[in-house]
Structure formats: C-alpha cells, structure tokens
Amino acid sequence: MFWNWIGRSQEEIVQARRDWIEGSRFGEVKDYDGAPLPAPVLPTVPLKPRGRVR
Template sequence: MWWNFIGRTQQEIEQAREDWAKGARFGEVKGCDGVPLSAPELPPLPLKPRGRVR
C-alpha cells in the first residue's frame, strides 16, 4: 500500500507527495512544535494499482 488514501493514480500520488513537501493542500496541525514528517520516497518502479475484490 502506498498512500492510497490520497490518490488513485501514480500521477495523483506524486502530486500529493510534492504538495506535502511544499506544505500545501494538507493544512497544518495547530500546537505542534516539531517539523512535519517527510513523505516516504516513492519506489523506483511504477506503482501498480490493486483491483477491488468483492
């Protein structure tokens, strides 16, 4: 699983990761004294979508 809660495609996930690194789109946590966590590196291979099994 790789950030499937913020994107469905590789492009959406890459954009979300970039937005997170810039401090855009996701807002801020009030009262947090530390720096935001870094997003994990993307794997060197294309992300493979998982099919929905019912």
C-alpha cells in the same frame, strides 16, 4: 496506497507527495511543535493499484 496518500494513478500519488513537501494541500496540526514528517522517497518502480475487491 502509499504513505497514507490515496490516489487513482501514479501521477496523483506523485502530486500528493509534492503537495505534502510544499505544504500546499494538507492541513496543519495545531499545537504541534515538531517539524512536519518528511515525505518518503517514492519507489523506483510504478505503483500498481490494488484493485477493488467486492
């Protein structure tokens, strides 16, 4: 997991970040006067899935 975005691949995380920046996928917080939080820079190495532990 990266910055509360959930994705199954590096590409999905990159797309979620892009969607956050563009404001095209995530909802709006009503009655909040501040600017949206800026998306953090992605790590320079590929993100690795944690795997599923049962």
